[in-house]
Amino acid sequence: MMAEEETLAELMRLAQGGDRQAYTALLTESQRWLERFFNRRCAPGNRDDLVQEVLIAVHNKRATYDPARPYLPWLAAIARYRWVDHLRSVYRKAEQELTDGDVPAGSGEGAMLARLSLDRMLAQIPEQQARVIAWVKIEGLSIREAAVRSGQSESAVKVSIHRGLKKLSALPETAE
Amino acid sequence: MYKSTQTLIQEMAEDLQPVRALRLRSGLLLLLAAVGLTVLGIALLSGLWAGVWQGEASALFLTTNGLLLILGCAAASSVLRMATPRVGNQHDGPRWAALMLAVLPVAAVLSLVGHEHPLGEIADPHGLQCFGAAMLASLLSAAVLFYWLRRGAPVAPRTAGLYLGIAATALGSAAYGLACPMDGPVHLGLWHVAPVAVGALLGRYLLPPLLRW
Incomplete structure (x- = not known):
């Protein structure tokens, strides 16, 4: 997990410098991480929308990431903010049912996910x-x-x- | 959302431009400059009280302004850090500093118990002047902190607004305190602390809609 965290932080540092390849890789990894993060904490029908909202927020606010710090706690803070906004606005929809269809997190990653x-x-x-x-x-x-x-x-x-x-x-x- | 996440990622990558990371140090320097300019403005308009560095200031004068300064620094530090969020940032410092400062108005009111003319003490003719001047002295710091938060990504806008109001008014009141020679417990405990209470209310209720992103 530490290696992944360091890789993500390095990718974000490169992205802040304008490296598009690194940025694509970062956003793709962030998307996967966010899908697991929101798993069972929003209706599956809304999860992709929420992931996209967070990715857009990451894009717009990428200057607020401090390159000297880990990446995931920054991403998680933004994801939590968007999640609370989402809870405020969401109302009952017919397709809302919880499923267990998502890939469970690995053990090391699970510890980080649990904390965040x-x-x-x-x-x-x-x-x-x-x-x-x-x-x-x-x-x-x-x-x-x-x-x-x-x-x-x-x-x-x-x-x-x-x-x-x-x-x-x-x-x-x-x-x- | 109508497009796939992969398409969105590609579009954002194509749109990517280099950015300069928001640094806490830059925010601190900007705030320091704002406080410095405020003190300079007070010195030019009202004149600083020479008694501060000539050893004439009472212990209560120094304590009150010291507590205001500490609260201002604690709250401003939290506000600046809120611009670059992360899970794990704790913002408890300003709460404890605010509680310490709150001892002063409580002590001021208690000191009036049994007083023959308590309202006469409160109706201090210079009190409103100090209150107004401290509020004015808060504006530049408030503008800098607000600008910093707008550039940043505060994820708890209510708390950010509250702390911004507290930080700006505590620093403003401490700055104006350098020009006010009055050192009575009621004057300092009520009129020099009241701007912080008003700043907290204004920040808590007016700013959050402006800080959302």
Whole structure:
């Protein structure tokens, strides 16, 4: 994993200098990494859109990568930011169902993914808020269905989601 | 999204231009220049209080301005680092520094308990002048920090806005403190700290929409 991290950081340094070949390789690797990162944390139908949004953000904000630092924590911070934005905007869609079809991460990579993962953010907010966000914003349940499942009123579910998203929006860098 | 990710990657690679990485050191130098210009402006417009370097300043005067400076540095450091995000960046410093500073207004209010004319102490004729001057002295630092964040990629805009407001007003109040010879606990604890509270509120509620990207 360390070797991959160093390779990615080197590719980004070259890309900041204008090396298109290195940049293509970097973005392709970033795409694969992001697909695993978002696995089971957004509906599969939305995952590619989210990956593309993060890649565009990487492109637009590539000057904010500090070449003296590792690449993946920078990429993960941007991915988390875009993910919270995505959760704010996503609503139930018919095709939203979770699948296990993605390639599982290797063990070394798993450790890095675990440290940077979206679950670390969800673990920092109250359990009830994380649960209803997952149900409504990721699994695609309606507010009513989430209310029945949680035993809360619909307005309480809405408040939990609102408060949970507000807390998540402060955590992209600090939750690890 | 209508195109494949591979097509998007190819298009972005073709569009690639060299960029200069955003360096923390450059941001620090820019902020230092802003604070220096602010102090120079205060010196020219109001004149600095000579008592500061002639040994006439009270311990409370030095403590208050020292705490303001430390809070300003801690918050500004967080703001500058927020422009280049990464998982693992912690921004706890400004919170603790803000709590330390908060002791001053609490102490000022407690010192008035049992006072014969507490409102008379608070209704300090110079208080509003110091408050306004400190707010004005915050503008240049605020502009630099805002510019830096707009160039960067802050991933927690609410926190970034809050810390920007705190950093600019704490530095502004510390800078103006060099021109104010008053060293009473109520004057320093209320009127020199109030700009930071106002800056925090303005930053927290006005700036986040402008910092989103």
